[in-house]
Amino acid sequence: MSHSLVLTRIGDAHIAFALSEVREVLLDVLTTPVPLSPSVISGLVNLRGEVLTAVDGPTLLGLPSRPPPGGPAHLVLRVEGQGRSLVVDEVLAVMSGVDHPLRPPPPTLSPRLREVCAGVLLIGDQLAILINGGPLVKLILHAAAAPAEPRRAEAGEQE
Amino acid sequence: MTDDSLDDDIRAEFRAESQEHLLQLEASLLDLERRPSDLGTINQAFRSAHSLKGAAGFLGRADIERLTHAAEDLLDLLRQGAAQIDAPATGALLAATDRCAAMLDAEPLPEDDPGLLALRGALLDHHARLSSPAPKPGQGWVEIFTAPLPSAARAPRPAGEPATEELFRWAVSGPEPAAELHPNDVAQAIPAEAVRPPALGLVDEAASAELRRPPPGALAQGRRERSLQQLVEALGPTAAPPAPSPPPAAKPPTEPKPEPVPAQAHADPTIRVDVSLLDDIMNIVGELVVARNRLMRALGQGPQETQKAARRLDQLTSELQARATKTRMRPVSAAWAGVPRTVRDLCSDTGKQVRLIMLGQETELDRSLLEALKDPLQHIIRNSIDHGIERPEDRVAVGKPPTGTLSLAARHSGGVVLIEVTDDGKGIDPAAILESAVRKGLLSEAEARGLSASEALELVFLPGFSTATAVTRLSGRGVGMDVVRTQLRQVGGAVDLQSVKGAGTTLRLRLPLTLAIVPALVVEANGRTFCVPQANLVEIVDTVRLEPSRLQRVGGAAVLRLRDQLLPLVHLGGALGLGPPGGPAVGAEGGAPCGTIVVCEADGGRLGLIVDALQDTEEIVVKPLSPELKQQGIWAGATVRGDGSVTLILDIAGLGTRARALGAPAPTAAVQRAAPVDPMLRVAVAGVGQVLIPLHPVLRCDDLQDITLHTQGALLLVTYDGDLVPVRPLTDELRAVVIFERGGARFALGVTEVLDVFAEPTRLTPGLGPAWAKASGLVRGSPAALVDLDTIAAELSR
Numbered sequence: 001m002s003h004s005l006v007l008t009r010i011g012d013a014h015i016a017f018a019l020s021e022v023r024e025v026l027l028d029v030l031t032t033p034v035p036l037s038p039s040v041i042s043g044l045v046n047l048r049g050e051v052l053t054a055v056d057g058p059t060l061l062g063l064p065s066r067p068p069p070g071g072p073a074h075l076v077l078r079v080e081g082q083g084r085s086l087v088v089d090e091v092l093a094v095m096s097g098v099d100h101p102l103r104p105p106p107p108t109l110s111p112r113l114r115e116v117c118a119g120v121l122l123i124g125d126q127l128a129i130l131i132n133g134g135p136l137v138k139l140i141l142h143a144a145a146a147p148a149e150p151r152r153a154e155a156g157e158q159e
Numbered sequence: 160m161t162d163d164s165l166d167d168d169i170r171a172e173f174r175a176e177s178q179e180h181l182l183q184l185e186a187s188l189l190d191l192e193r194r195p196s197d198l199g200t201i202n203q204a205f206r207s208a209h210s211l212k213g214a215a216g217f218l219g220r221a222d223i224e225r226l227t228h229a230a231e232d233l234l235d236l237l238r239q240g241a242a243q244i245d246a247p248a249t250g251a252l253l254a255a256t257d258r259c260a261a262m263l264d265a266e267p268l269p270e271d272d273p274g275l276l277a278l279r280g281a282l283l284d285h286h287a288r289l290s291s292p293a294p295k296p297g298q299g300w301v302e303i304f305t306a307p308l309p310s311a312a313r314a315p316r317p318a319g320e321p322a323t324e325e326l327f328r329w330a331v332s333g334p335e336p337a338a339e340l341h342p343n344d345v346a347q348a349i350p351a352e353a354v355r356p357p358a359l360g361l362v363d364e365a366a367s368a369e370l371r372r373p374p375p376g377a378l379a380q381g382r383r384e385r386s387l388q389q390l391v392e393a394l395g396p397t398a399a400p401p402a403p404s405p406p407p408a409a410k411p412p413t414e415p416k417p418e419p420v421p422a423q424a425h426a427d428p429t430i431r432v433d434v435s436l437l438d439d440i441m442n443i444v445g446e447l448v449v450a451r452n453r454l455m456r457a458l459g460q461g462p463q464e465t466q467k468a469a470r471r472l473d474q475l476t477s478e479l480q481a482r483a484t485k486t487r488m489r490p491v492s493a494a495w496a497g498v499p500r501t502v503r504d505l506c507s508d509t510g511k512q513v514r515l516i517m518l519g520q521e522t523e524l525d526r527s528l529l530e531a532l533k534d535p536l537q538h539i540i541r542n543s544i545d546h547g548i549e550r551p552e553d554r555v556a557v558g559k560p561p562t563g564t565l566s567l568a569a570r571h572s573g574g575v576v577l578i579e580v581t582d583d584g585k586g587i588d589p590a591a592i593l594e595s596a597v598r599k600g601l602l603s604e605a606e607a608r609g610l611s612a613s614e615a616l617e618l619v620f621l622p623g624f625s626t627a628t629a630v631t632r633l634s635g636r637g638v639g640m641d642v643v644r645t646q647l648r649q650v651g652g653a654v655d656l657q658s659v660k661g662a663g664t665t666l667r668l669r670l671p672l673t674l675a676i677v678p679a680l681v682v683e684a685n686g687r688t689f690c691v692p693q694a695n696l697v698e699i700v701d702t703v704r705l706e707p708s709r710l711q712r713v714g715g716a717a718v719l720r721l722r723d724q725l726l727p728l729v730h731l732g733g734a735l736g737l738g739p740p741g742g743p744a745v746g747a748e749g750g751a752p753c754g755t756i757v758v759c760e761a762d763g764g765r766l767g768l769i770v771d772a773l774q775d776t777e778e779i780v781v782k783p784l785s786p787e788l789k790q791q792g793i794w795a796g797a798t799v800r801g802d803g804s805v806t807l808i809l810d811i812a813g814l815g816t817r818a819r820a821l822g823a824p825a826p827t828a829a830v831q832r833a834a835p836v837d838p839m840l841r842v843a844v845a846g847v848g849q850v851l852i853p854l855h856p857v858l859r860c861d862d863l864q865d866i867t868l869h870t871q872g873a874l875l876l877v878t879y880d881g882d883l884v885p886v887r888p889l890t891d892e893l894r895a896v897v898i899f900e901r902g903g904a905r906f907a908l909g910v911t912e913v914l915d916v917f918a919e920p921t922r923l924t925p926g927l928g929p930a931w932a933k934a935s936g937l938v939r940g941s942p943a944a945l946v947d948l949d950t951i952a953a954e955l956s957r
Binding site: 032034035036037038041044046049050051053083140141144145 | 446784785791805
């Protein structure tokens with residue numbers, strides 16, 4: 001089956017999203033942190049007058065983060081009507097006509113990733129984890145509701 | 160009216176007699192609900208109204224006379240068989256009956272008393288409605304254009320082109336409620352070969368009549384198709400005059416109308432527009448407001464001409480915004496339309512008798528809020544009737560009239576819509592609430608004892624709460640007030656509850672007037688900016704100008720003495736975790752203050768926000784936040800400012816709750832979960848020790864040297880605000896007085912010394928201590944007693 005994908009990198013992992021679930025990619029955005037918000041929320045982003053909630057991909061998925069020198073990228077998602085963007089380290093490519101078969105997720109995948117993973121694809125010589133928007137939003141809501149310590153005070157910080 | 164005793168006798172007799180008539184009238188009206196065509200009942204109702212009117216006229220009570228006259232006229236109409244009574248008319252008559260009952264005991268009202276005019280107006284409206292030859296509600300309608308066709312449009316159309324415009328202007332009435340026909344539906348339904356019948360000229364005039372829309376939700380698809388069918392048939396190629404084919408209740412167009420004037424009393428020319436179009440317009444207006452803000456900022460320093468142009472743009476934008484907002488406004492009666500029926504169903508199911516009063520139905524609010532209001536309102540009304548209002552025999556047993564009263568009152572107040580739902584039922588017993596909460600494991604017994612009555616009532620809003628001993632079909636498992644509060648919070652509204660055991664309960668709902676654009680004050684705290692909605696704003700206090708003595712800081716809670724109230728203070732930066740709590744604004748024990756205090760109000764409580772600086776007041780476009788941020792409860796939304804930055808909008812109610820929990824030095828998890836710790840006034844009473852007084856009802860504390868005490872026999876009184884307030888001395892060493900409010904009246908306590916404000920959770924044993932104390936125990940290592948203000952108030956009221 002043929003997929004159109006957006007391929008991203010978080011840490012050393014390759015994460016893919018269906019193109020239909022991505023509205024756009026933002027680089028070099030101003031994120032306004034929200035005081036007392038859970039650590040999985042990076043803050044708020046202004047997209048041409050619309051206010052999006054920026055979710056920190058590495059924190060959400062439990063992956064290490066290695067953003068390039070230019071800073072991370074925002075993937076604006078088109079799920080469930082609510083404006084959200086997922087912060088990833090880098091957007092690698094937008095690919096269409098990816099014909100590779102979707103394989104089931106390997107058992108070594110972390111529980112968090114497994115919740116959102118629709119399958120894995122072999123792209124080139126690297127396995128990419130395909131993530132679906134629906135389960136991802138559920139994970140976001142879940143992670144945000146968990147009674148974790150609120151994020152550290154970042155007084156006066158607006159990156 | 161003289162003070163002659165003869166007059167008194169006559170008046171007393173008039174009152175007694177009128178009361179009987181009123182009871183009879185009410186009974187007849189309730190009867191008529193079940194059997195609307197019973198002529199005997201109608202006649203009886205008419206006679207009662209007639210007698211009332213006569214008696215009122217005889218004694219010169221023009222106010223009662225005018226009201227009963229309107230009622231009499233309406234009943235006369237029914238009596239003649241000219242119309243049949245329906246739910247809205249019965250409601251109006253019942254409301255008038257209630258009012259007359261109240262008026263009997265009161266001073267005569269002036270002719271232009273608004274409440275009286277409204278009631279009378281309602282009765283007249285029903286009279287007009289029921290007596291008009293136009294089809295009645297229940298026979299559905301299509302709302303149509305009422306402006307007559309411009310003459311150019313009357314030019315004959317080529318055959319084959321459906322005369323869509325004219326079709327709009329056609330009234331369809333039938334025994335079944337007609338669908339709300341959309342222009343496209345109509346156009347498609349007309350067969351291509353339909354020829355515009357010459358009789359359409361008359362149709363325009365018929366179309367000019369204002370016709371009413373069927374109640375929403377009363378329409379089914381099948382009926383819709385049938386109405387289209389009627390329409391098509393009627394306008395078919397036979398060119399038959401359209402009007403006679405639907406039931407003759409429609410305006411017969413054979414009757415030439417003198418001018419195309421709408422038949423109904425109030426006929427606004429109306430137009431049907433797709434709601435999504437209105438939403439789009441509103442969005443664009445929102446963006447226009449943002450752009451206007453940016454421009455105003457940039458042009459503020461420009462040359463004279465540019466500034467003039469900018470001001471004009473400002474003015475136009477504001478006007479456009481007001482108009483656009485108005486297109487979305489609908490009267491709250493749209494949300495209340497189902498209430499009379501709900502109430503009647505509930506009454507027949509529970510065997511209770513309820514009189515329903517609805518005031519302020521014309522109060523307008525954004526149409527999206529109407530939907531949000533319906534569910535909570537239904538729930539609240541169910542609770543009132545199911546759990547609040549007692550059975551008639553139980554009511555009589557406690558000296559109440561057998562019929563309970565449920566009133567809905569709506570009004571605008573400072574940028575919000577206030578809706579109060581009041582019942583005169585058995586109220587909510589704080590003790591029962593606490594017991595239930597403990598039983599449900601929501602809090603421990605010790606915690607429950609520490610809560611005040613108002614804190615106990617707040618528990619009702621906790622999820623999974625119910626005091627219903629029997630799960631009824633109607634209200635289900637829980638009181639569900641947490642759902643009500645959540646639903647209202649989601650649209651930016653709020654609800655709070657007041658109740659007096661045995662007397663009744665009032666629920667106050669607040670809804671924003673418009674969701675999209677609100678005025679707000681922009682403040683700075685610890686280098687960040689935030690918006691405070693103007694709807695929550697009470698006033699600003701500049702701390703630089705304050706005497707340090709008015710600021711106190713004790714036990715983690717800072718307090719401001721603002722005129723006669725003690726206001727809890729919250730450092731915004733601290734509460735948001737942006738910097739050290741307490742901050743620079745108030746030094747240790749009232750040092751040199753700096754910053755500004757923004758006094759806010761939400762959910763019935765007030766607090767003062769200490770901020771570093773104020774920026775300005777702006778009209779901001781509110782953007783909703785995603786659920787994971789909404790659930791934090793402290794943000795009402797976000798906005799994009801003129802410079803493109805995102806600023807968060809504070810939810811004052813949520814902030815207050817959270818800040819109170821944070822203010823206590825060592826909040827236990829249970830306290831946070833169950834209820835916030837209300838601040839208390841700590842005083843010294845010789846012979847007792849420390850005494851705690853709940854701060855919220857306290858109006859003022861004074862030293863003896865600043866006030867005057869009077870004695871009146873055994874009573875001790877103090878002057879306050881022009882009144883003489885009774886004082887209950889708690890000790891002989893009386894050197895200070897604390898004045899508080901309870902149930903709308905004022906009382907005072909005589910104490911030895913006012914110490915400070917105290918906001919820590921306490922462990923006091925109830926029932927211990929002096930007779931006037933609710934509980935006693937150790938506070939900070941010394942004996943302390945918590946005053947029961949209700950006991951004191953009751954004592955002083957006798």
